[in-house]
Amino acid sequence: MKIFKRVLLLLILVVGIVFYINYPKLNMISGYAAKYLASSVLVGNREPESVVANDLDMPLVRLATTAYNIEEASASASVYGLMGRKAIDRQGLGTVLVNRHYPEGEIYIQPQRDTTFITKPYPYGHLKPKDTVFSEVDYEQLQKAVALAFDDNEVQKTRTLLVLYKGHLLTEKYVDGFTKDTPVLGWSMTKSILATCFGILEKQGKLEMNWPAPIPEWKNDERKKITLNHLLRMQSGLEWNEDYTTISDATSMLFLESDMTKSQRNKNAIAKPTEVWNYSSGTTNLLSGILRQQFRTQSEYLDFPYEAFIDKIGAYTMLLEADLGGNYVGSSYGWASTRDWAKVGQLYLNKGRWNGEELFNDDWVNYITTPTQFSEGRYGAHFWLNSGGIYPDLPKTLYSMNGFQGQYVFIIPSKDLVVVRTGLAENPIFDVNRFLSALLKATP
Known part of the structure; x- marks a missing residue:
C-alpha cells in the first residue's frame, strides 16, 4: 500500500510539473486557433467546419476547442476550458486577438481602397485571361x-x-x-x-x-x-x-x-x-x-x-x-x-x-x-x-x-x-x- 501511495504521489508530481511547464503554451494554442479560424472564415471565405477539420488538425493546435460566432463575426478557442482567447473582425484590417483591455465598439480607421475594374485580360486586368497557345510549350x-x-x-x-x-x-x-x-x-x-x-x-x-x-x-x-x-x-x-x-x-x-x-x-x-x-x-x-x-x-x-x-x-x-x-x-x-x-x-x-x-x-x-x-x-x-x-x-x-x-x-x-x-x-x-x-x- 505504501508503494502504491508513493507511485501515485510521484505520478501526481510528474503530471503537475508537466502541466506547470506547458500551461503558458495553452495561451499560444488557443490564440492561434481563434485567430486562424476567425481570419479563415471572415477573410478567406471558408467554412468553419472545414478550417477546424483540416487547417487546425495539427500537433498541439488540435487540443483547442473552437467556436465560431456568426452574429458577432468572431471566433473563440480554449484548451480544456483554460486560456480562452477571442478574435474579432475589424473591417478592412482583418481579424485580431483581443485582450481584456480592448474597448468594445471602438471606432478605428480602415484603409481606403480603389477597386476600379481594369479592362485588360488577367494578369494585368480583370477580364478573362487570353486563351494563348505557345508553340514552344510542351x-x-x-x-x-x-x-x-x-x-x-x-x-x-x-x-x-x-x-x-x-x-x-x-x-x-x-x-x-x-x-x-x-x-x-x-x-x-x-x-x-x-x-x-x-x-x-x-x-x-x-x-x-x-x-x-x-x-x-x-x-x-x-x-x-x-x-x-x-x-x-x-x-x-x-x-x-x-x-x-x-x-x-x-x-x-x-x-x-x-x-x-x-x-x-x-x-x-x-x-x-x-x-x-x-x-x-x-x-x-x-x-x-x-x-x-x-x-x-x-x-x-x-x-x-x-x-x-x-x-x-x-x-x-x-x-x-x-x-x-x-x-x-x-x-x-x-x-x-x-x-x-x-x-x-x-x-x-x-x-x-x-x-x-x-x-x-x-x-x-x-x-x-x-x-x-x-x-x-x-x-x-x-x-x-x-x-x-x-x-x-x-x-x-x-x-x-x-x-x-x-x-x-x-x-x-x-x-x-x-x-x-x-x-x-x-x-x-x-x-x-x-x-x-x-x-x-x-x-x-
Missing part, C-alpha cells in the same frame, strides 16, 4: 508537372497552383473548397509585400536603404549603427528567437502583443550589424512600425500599400491584417487569392513595371536578390534565393516569397515564369526541386 509535360504537385495529396497537401508564362496564364488548378477568388493566407510571404513598400518609397526619394533605422531608443547605444538595409537583410545583430514550437519571441509577439512593432525594437544587440544572419519576424514588424513613421497620419500609413501598388496591380483580394495598435503585421498576416499572389510575382518579373507605370526601380530587384552575408545564398532582402543551390536542379537566379506550410511565389526570370503554390505542407514534404524541375521541362 503541354503534356506541363500537365505531368501539375499532377506531380497534387500527387499523394493527403501528404503533400497542395491546395492551389498557378503558372504564368510571359505574362499569360499557362495553367491553374484548385482543390475542392478553393477557387481563383479564394484568399489564401501567405504567412511570411507577407514579408515581401512589406519590403516592396520600402522599394517604392526609395523610388519616390523618401528614404535610402543605408539610412540608420529611426528608432529613438537606439540613439545612445551600439544599435544606432543598424540601418534599414541591415533590417531588410535580417542581419541587424539583434537578439531574436524564431521558434514556433515553444514560447518564443515570435509566438509571444503574434499571440500576446498588442503592438507587434515593439517586440524586436526592445531587444539587445548580440552582435554587430552584418556579423550574423538571423531570420526574424520581429524585424519585419519593426519595419512596419518604421513604415508608419514615414507618414503624418494613420490613414496615410494604412492607405499606402494599397494605393502604392496593391490596388494599382488590381490585387483586390489582397488584405493586410493589423494588430491592436493599428500596425500592419507584415511578418505574417497577408491574404490574397492565388491569382493575386501571382500578380505580385509578375510585378517583380517585370522589374517594377505595370501597365506602363514604374512602381519601383530596376535596381530594387537587384537589391532584394543580392545574397545576404552568412545566409548561405538562401536570403536576399526579405526574399528567398536559390543562389546557394538549395534547389539543385533549378536556376540559381530563381527567387521567391515563402510562407509557413508551403506558401510560395517563385519568380524564375530565365524562364519568364511565375509559379504560385499554396497548401499545408512545405519543402521537403512538398518537394519544390522535384516539382519545379518537372515544370521547367515544359518550357524552353
Whole structure:
C-alpha cells in the first residue's frame, strides 16, 4: 500500500510539473486557433467546419476547442476550458486577438481602397485571361508537372497552383473548397509585400536603404549603427528567437502583443550589424512600425500599400491584417487569392513595371536578390534565393516569397515564369526541386 501511495504521489508530481511547464503554451494554442479560424472564415471565405477539420488538425493546435460566432463575426478557442482567447473582425484590417483591455465598439480607421475594374485580360486586368497557345510549350509535360504537385495529396497537401508564362496564364488548378477568388493566407510571404513598400518609397526619394533605422531608443547605444538595409537583410545583430514550437519571441509577439512593432525594437544587440544572419519576424514588424513613421497620419500609413501598388496591380483580394495598435503585421498576416499572389510575382518579373507605370526601380530587384552575408545564398532582402543551390536542379537566379506550410511565389526570370503554390505542407514534404524541375521541362 505504501508503494502504491508513493507511485501515485510521484505520478501526481510528474503530471503537475508537466502541466506547470506547458500551461503558458495553452495561451499560444488557443490564440492561434481563434485567430486562424476567425481570419479563415471572415477573410478567406471558408467554412468553419472545414478550417477546424483540416487547417487546425495539427500537433498541439488540435487540443483547442473552437467556436465560431456568426452574429458577432468572431471566433473563440480554449484548451480544456483554460486560456480562452477571442478574435474579432475589424473591417478592412482583418481579424485580431483581443485582450481584456480592448474597448468594445471602438471606432478605428480602415484603409481606403480603389477597386476600379481594369479592362485588360488577367494578369494585368480583370477580364478573362487570353486563351494563348505557345508553340514552344510542351503541354503534356506541363500537365505531368501539375499532377506531380497534387500527387499523394493527403501528404503533400497542395491546395492551389498557378503558372504564368510571359505574362499569360499557362495553367491553374484548385482543390475542392478553393477557387481563383479564394484568399489564401501567405504567412511570411507577407514579408515581401512589406519590403516592396520600402522599394517604392526609395523610388519616390523618401528614404535610402543605408539610412540608420529611426528608432529613438537606439540613439545612445551600439544599435544606432543598424540601418534599414541591415533590417531588410535580417542581419541587424539583434537578439531574436524564431521558434514556433515553444514560447518564443515570435509566438509571444503574434499571440500576446498588442503592438507587434515593439517586440524586436526592445531587444539587445548580440552582435554587430552584418556579423550574423538571423531570420526574424520581429524585424519585419519593426519595419512596419518604421513604415508608419514615414507618414503624418494613420490613414496615410494604412492607405499606402494599397494605393502604392496593391490596388494599382488590381490585387483586390489582397488584405493586410493589423494588430491592436493599428500596425500592419507584415511578418505574417497577408491574404490574397492565388491569382493575386501571382500578380505580385509578375510585378517583380517585370522589374517594377505595370501597365506602363514604374512602381519601383530596376535596381530594387537587384537589391532584394543580392545574397545576404552568412545566409548561405538562401536570403536576399526579405526574399528567398536559390543562389546557394538549395534547389539543385533549378536556376540559381530563381527567387521567391515563402510562407509557413508551403506558401510560395517563385519568380524564375530565365524562364519568364511565375509559379504560385499554396497548401499545408512545405519543402521537403512538398518537394519544390522535384516539382519545379518537372515544370521547367515544359518550357524552353
